[in-house]
């Protein structure tokens with residue numbers, strides 16, 4: 001519980017003066033609330049019993065003024081709390097969103113999209129709920145209990161002692177159940193993630209499900225999911241109810257003891273009637289507070305699980321960066337410096353991630369750190385006064401003994417070396433899984449080689465400012481994702497300050513302007529989810545225009561014609577051919593017709609370059625490339641639409 005409170009307190013840091021003011025106003029309100037029952041003692045013993053009217057009015061006036069001040073402070077603290085909750089959620093949402101932007105594109109965490117989404121929809125609200133509970137019910141109850149306990153001790157110490165002993169018993173059950181409750185909450189949350197994944201998958205794949213008549217299979221699978229979710233749901237509810245019920249039972253036992261013992265003391269003249277009434281009133285409000293505290297325990301257990309899940313994602317990010325830190329140097333490395341700093345801040349804020357998360361995450365973290373310690377530091381000796389910005393002209397590229405493995409022991413890029421002169425077109429081809437896309441991600445700086453060096457214009461990639469570097473390159477992936485918004489919005493993502501003329505010029509270059517111009521809403525046409533209102537070829541050309549609008553000095557194309565029909569492919573290739581020679585271009589493709597006109601072709605097999613040269617040279621060599629070409633052109637007319 002203290003771990004959760006500590007972490008939540010850390011989140012409140014951005015609230016600054018608001019938190020201090022909240023604490024002050026809440027303290028005034030709570031002191032008034034806790035002292036109010038004492039007025040009964042004074043009213044009975046000082047006013048009613050001795051029949052003293054002036055004491056009566058004085059006590060009433062103090063009570064009234066105290067009430068007004070207390071309520072006023074209460075209103076103010078409510079407003080402050082509302083603002084603080086909104087601030088904390090805004091900060092956490094932003095932090096998480098930033099983390100997602102930095103996630104290694106191929107990391108395991110990035111693959112679990114539903115779990116990431118549920119961090120926003122389930123975990124952040126759970127954390128908000130716990131924070132609100134602590135700052136309202138929790139704070140109020142604690143203040144009332146502390147002040148009441150002090151008053152009770154001054155009124156009658158032996159009864160106060162019994163009450164405190166009773167209060168400890170009330171917390172015993174939740175304490176003992178805590179671990180199991182946490183496990184039950186985590187299990188249920190995981191089940192919900194799985195269910196969300198099923199729903200999303202069945203929506204995404206509905207064409208295949210319906211086309212293959214798989215509805216019954218998927219309903220069956222969902223029923224199986226619901227069956228296990230039912231068990232974890234029931235278990236979670238049972239634990240939450242036990243956390244609720246056991247304290248009530250203990251409270252009743254303590255009540256019984258207090259009523260009996262208090263009345264016995266009054267009966268024998270050990271305490272006054274006023275003191276007895278005050279005692280019971282104070283005890284009742286204290287009992288309520290004790291109960292209220294126990295009632296928020298389930299939200300603690302839930303918040304604990306949510307904090308663990310948040311930490312796991314943030315630490316996952318830190319791990320990935322950790323590999324990069326090892327892999328790309330430290331102080332001299334401009335790339336991702338800001339990202340690492342942010343990851344560290346986030347890591348610090350959630351540093352005290354619970355033992356549960358820490359144990360699972362750390363095992364992997366340790367493995368990665370050990371792995372990363374073997375990594376060469378290519379960023380350690382950036383040239384003094386080196387060009388740190390983006391490229392003004394097309395860069396030359398040189399790779400020397402590049403080596404990369406996603407997982408320790410499984411090398412995917414196995415010591416490759418190549419040189420691509422400025423302004424030329426190079427292609428990486430090879431069988432599926434040979435490492436083509438990995439090379440592209442290395443060139444993009446989205447992955448960092450564990451050893452070897454990669455230079456652009458003789459400057460190490462790790463020395464080049466990441467932001468400026470990305471601004472100078474254009475990239476088109478096989479999945480040419482279009483975002484929600486208009487076509488204009490999607491095209492301008494490549495260059496937010498582009499004028500309409502620039503947009504049209506890029507669209508013309510990508511051979512998509514004519515098509516857009518004849519749409520009823522032209523560039524203002526709204527893109528449906530997943531670009532559903534455009535064909536694959538149209539999406540590819542829109543994506544190409546998005547890349548071209550920034551006039552990139554380096555253009556990277558990853559399997560961009562793989563999912564196109566021959567006609568669409570021919571159109572896109574015509575566009576690419578026009579672009580050849582204008583900038584350095586790297587194309588990754590397993591369709592050789594796409595790249596046959598490239599200045600250099602590198603043939604990858606099992607992460608190694610096994611052949612290199614121009615199309616004709618490779619055909620003459622009559623090895624892997626030639627056999628791939630023969631297989632792809634077998635029975636078809638030789639494809640002419642080459643780069």
Ligand SMILES: Nc1ncnc2c1ncn2[C@@H]1O[C@H](COP(=O)(O)OP(=O)(O)OP(=O)(O)O)[C@@H](O)[C@H]1O
Pocket residue numbers: 106107406407412430431432433434435436437438439590
């Ligand atoms: N995130 C990842 N984690 C672990 N291994 C990965 C990951 N991504 C790719 N790999 C592995 O790395 C190897 C190279 O993958 P890559 O995607 O670079 O190949 P490719 O030549 O582009 O394949 P394809 O033509 O099928 O797209 C493959 O064996 C693949 O299974």
